[in-house]
Amino acid sequence: MNIDKRLITNSDTGNLLKELAQSIQECERFYFSVAFINFSGLQLLLDPIKQAGKKGIKGKIITSTYLNFTDTKSLEKINTFENIDLKVFVTDEREIGFHTKSYIFEYENFYKVIIGSSNITQSALKSNVEWNVEIISKHEDQFIKQVLKEYESLWEQSTVADQDFLTRYEELLQSMENIITSKRQFVAEKGSYIIPNNMQRRAIENLDRLRGFGESKALVIAATGTGKTYMSAFDVKNVKPKRLLFLVHREEILRKAKDTYESLLPNEKITFGLMTGNRKDTDANYLFATIQTMSNSYLAFDPTTFDYIIYDEAHHATSPSYQKVMEYFQPTFTLGMTATPERADNHNVFDLFDNNVALEVRLHEALEEELVIPFHYFGVTDIEGVDLSDVDIDDITEVTKRLKVNERVDFIIENMEFYGHDTEKRKCIGFCVSREHAAYMAEEYNNRGYESVALDGTDSIIKRDSYIKRLEDESDPLSVIFTVDIFNEGVDIPSINTVLMLRPTNSPIVFIQQLGRGLRKHPMKSFLTVLDFIGNHSKTFLIALALNGNRYYDKESIKVAISTGFANIPGNTHIQLDEISQERILAQIDQENFNSMKYLKEEYFEFKKLNSGRAPLYLMDYLKYDGAPDPVKFIDKAKTYLGFVAKVEKDDQLKVLLYDEKFEGVLKELSSMLPLKRIYEFVILRYLLTHKSISLSQAKQEILKEIEFVDDDSVLHAFQCLNQDFYDSVQLKNKLKLCSHEDGVLTKTDDFLQVITQNDQMQKFIEDIIHYGIFRYRKEFKNKYYGVPSFKLYEQYQMIDAALLSNLRKIHTSFRGQGLLANENEYFLFVDLHKEEDIKESINYNDMFLDQKFFQWETPNNTKQSSDRGKNIIFNQDRGINLHLFVRKYKQIETGKTEPFIYIGKGNTVDYKGEQPIQVKIELENEVPARLYTEFTEKV
Structure with a gap:
């Protein structure tokens, strides 16, 4: 058989x-x-x-x-x-x-x-x-x-x-x-065995590049536990400063940092010292100091004493104690490191480091690079006795009341015991909805024989540290700390092996912060157990957004992620939603319109709460947190971000500011370019914020600070774009001109100059858009040169982007058509896999993936095999024609939003048949990743 x-x-x-x-x-x-x-x-x-x-x-x-x-x-x-x-x-x-x-x-x-x-x-x-x-x-x-x-x-x-x-x-x-x-301890003591991981190598390369262009400050943003201290030590080993100052805000971190440096630099003839309340090793080559001590003693040093200064937890650097120290010392190079680049008291941590971000690594990239341990997430449907369907989950008092159910405690313990945890002793953090809820959970756990405590923001640092040490102590019976928010970020408990999500999720940011508490690597654990008790409240679907981790999401991509068990999550991380939770989340996603004003307002105000209740006036605020909303969605709704904020906040002061037509014109012009698909224009504009004009050679030099290479023609094309050479008549009439180009020199217009000099607040808002555009580009495209046309594989693009990125020297808005556009030898194929009439059922079966390597495409209906265009498509390789394929599943998923295309890369015709249209079989140069292929072809 x-x-x-x-x-x-x-x-x-x-x-x-x-x-x-x-x-x-x-x-x-x-x-x-x-x-x-x-x-x-x-x-x-x-x-x-x-x-x-x-x-x-x-x-x-x-x-x-x-x-x-x-x-x-x-x-x-x-x-x-x-x-x-x-x-x-x-x-x-x-x-x-x-x-x-x-x-x-x-x-x-x-x-x-x-x-x-x-x-x-x-x-x-x-x-x-x-x-x-x-x-x-x-x-x-x-x-x-x-x-x-x-x-x-x-x-x-x-x-x-x-x-x-x-x-x-x-x-x-x-x-x-x-x-x-x-044996493990013996190996750990050998500093020569330690080599940088991928994240650390990338950071060091970028720091070298920035210094090569004369930059003296930089910031590294990386999730907790990804090895920032080691990264800084590797860079110090590379730079070899004579005197180093390493500043932190907690003495415990200070000693660990000193130990790390000593292990990595064992034979460098360097002396290491501490500067704390009890020790003053001021003559040490490499001095590790608390900010509290240094802010009281900095005048004892010459301003040029240190060649290299490192600010750990750099988001604290906006505080007065840090500012005194930063303003006094004049090192050759300053490095900031943080997991959360949050804005404090309207001060921007990015500005403190000259807006030079050497590296940014958030949770999903950290998982992919194996910088943190994997997590096993189990989404468990909460007991029927807890009904949150008719309650506002921001009503903490009512939610607390409904969660304080003995039967629920038994259910949580039953699942905690069933799924277990890594290592011998359970070391668990339980995130609760309120102080009352945390106290209740601790009491009920103790009644059932699980030694537990409750901690919240009113408890002293000494008390917190005491309980953390007890939790980490293998011989101490304390196994669970129930808390409210205080462990969301900035608290390091490496050996945590269990996280309990006991509160309704109403923010992807908070969810990711809480998840991140247990992901730091520790010699005794290989994974983190996460138990999430999912209720029937109206925002359950936010869990899927947080877990999915994609910058871009729509109903289809989330539904595919759920149906495939979040197969896009890298490595050994495992995500499992039980059947009831899956159905509940999918039903909510079907009902939600992620593009509606109602949804966008809810997203905005939820983010505002995390911004200490202050209106987030700057786009840069959205770079603070992993899982933050995409502010470009707000721009799409109101033409400018400030326009959106003014509307939802009913802010008369902002509205008055926006009455200035030139100011609003600058905002609209800059906002229309977001998110950037090419960084050149914004780098040039950043330079023009402080200079009257810029030459082509100067522009090239500025661009090379951001990317590894740039061709001269693209720099010229950027000048021409900023000169509005390729705008149509309507755009020329309605858009404010920022720059004028003549004889290879670009000069800012009087209108642009007037706006950035007449009002400090206006200038800050304009700087904010430019810095945000550049930061976001760095994060999404890194410092790679993609050539001309400048496309990154599997990135999102609109049709008009192909005009910009292929240096088209015609009116860009004319670059649209029935699925095929051309700029000389570059052919751009834009394909909708599903017909527009019925996105649920109808599929255009003639345009489709045959598998991950081959794509079937039909030319526009009027294309003949004998025509020049037909021959270029059929014999593209012989005729030197590049076929670029862009694909989207649906043209529109939600009302009011046209979906972008995904760039699949170049391909070559290997077979063809038919006439008007011609059906061609294209072999792709790059096999489509399984995750993306599934998203394009999966029916949900």
Whole structure:
């Protein structure tokens, strides 16, 4: 008979975990034999095993003591399932290894056998390079009989994992751990073994580049736990300053930073010292000081004492104590480091570092780069007794009242015990809705035997630090701290292994902050367990926005993410929403219009609350937080951001400011360019804020501060664009002119000069737009040169962007048509996969992905094979024609918003047929990533 076979690998399209989870719940019986099981992998299979038990599906599992890699916690957990029989193949009693990795599923008429390289660990199931072959065959097949016979033989040779066995095995593991720990410490002491990770290398390269252009300040923005201190030490090792000052606001951080530098620079003949309330090592080459001490002692130093000064937690640098120190010292280079570049008291931390951001790494990039540990998120539908459907979730008193239910506490504990946690001791933070809620949870947990405390903003720093130390202490019984907001950010508890989300999510920002508390790497943990108790309130869908992590989102992309289990999340991170939560979130997404004024106002006011209740008047405010709204959506609604704020805030002062036609004209002209797809124009305008004019050579030099290369023709094209050479008659009539171009020199107009000099507030708002445009471009495009035309793979573009980015020297608004536009040898193919009439059902089947490598496209209806254009498309390679493909799923998903296209890259015609239109088969130069391919082709 024929045997069905296929290869299972871990990729964007699927992984072994997905196959096992589905098969466990669909088979009649299952039989596993794996060398290793650890809890990081087992936790991901707990729900499928539980569901199998409810259906009466039974299983047998064999694992081994080989290399002592299987942990006792996993064995104990498996033993709690009545539908599972567990045995262990003991290898220390015999001179053989145990390497089996086989998963056998029995069905009514056939067996499915998966044999390959994967054990039950999070990496093996999700991210490692693994090959597993799935074989499906009838019961009577000889291969199946042989597999079952071998399995039964192993089962007979293995030992029942009873309590006596588990006790003896745990004692063995403990003795082994003591040896491993001492080896780990020995290796950690060797500074020469430490090398920079990708994030640190990128930061150092960018810092070098900035210094090469004469810049003396820079800022690094990176999520907590991503290694900013090591990055700064690597840069210091590279620069070799004679005297260094490292400033922090907490003494505990100071000592850790000094230890890091000493470990990385062990043989550099450098002296390291502390400057605190108790120590004054002022003669040390590299001095580590608290800001409190230095702000009282800085006059004892010469202003030029230090070559290099580092401000850790740089968002504090806007405070008066920091400002005194910053203004006094005159180092050769100043570096700021922060996880949250928040604005304080209307001071902008970016300005303090000359708006030079050497690097920005937020949560999802940190996960991708493995700078933080993965998290296992379980979205659990809250108990029926908690009804939030008719309450405003900002009504803290009422929400608190409804959450204070004993039955809910039992439900939370039941799930906490079921999913477990990494490492031996539970170290948990529970995020609550109010002080009263936190106190209630701590009391109820204590009543049930879980030692817990409540902390909030009214508690002293000493009390907080005391509880944190207790939580981190392996021998202390304290296992849970319930809190309100104070641990959202800026608190470092590396060993946290569990986060409980016990409050309704009403902000993606807060959600990400709370999630981030447990993601710092720690030698004793390999993942973070996150339990989110999802109620029936009206904003449940915000969880999906926070988890999805994409800068761009629409209904379709979120729904695809949910239906694919957030397959776009990198590495070993696992996101699992139970069925009820999924349905609830999908229903809310269908009902919501992300482009409506109602939704945008809610998003704005939620962000305002996080901005200390102050109206966020500057676009740069939105760069403070991971998960912040996209302010360009607000601009699209009102032509300018200030216009949107004036409207929703009913702010008469702003309205008066906007009555100035020239000021509003400058705002509209700059705002219309956002988000930037080319940085040149804004870099030139940034220079013109403080200079009357700029030459082509000066402009090129300024642009090279931001990107690795720029061609002369593109600089000239930017001058011509700023001169409005390619505007149509309507644009020329309605748009204020900022610059004039003559003989290779660009000069700011009198109107532009007048606006930025007549009023300080106006100038700040204009600077804000320019800085925001540049920062956002850096974040999205990095410092790479993309050539001409300047397209980045898988970035979003509108049709008119192709005119700008291909240096078209015709009126840009004329660059639109029926799916095919051309600028000399550059052909741009713009494709809608679904017809406009009915986005739910109708698909234009003639334009479609054939697979990740090939695309089928039909030319405009009037194109003949014999025409010049037809030949250029059919024989594009021979005729030197570049075919650029841009694709979108739908032209419009929500009322009032035209969807952008995604740039898929260049392709070449390999086959064609038909006439008027010609149907061509295009081979793409770049295989479409599985995540994007799924989003284009998945039906939800």
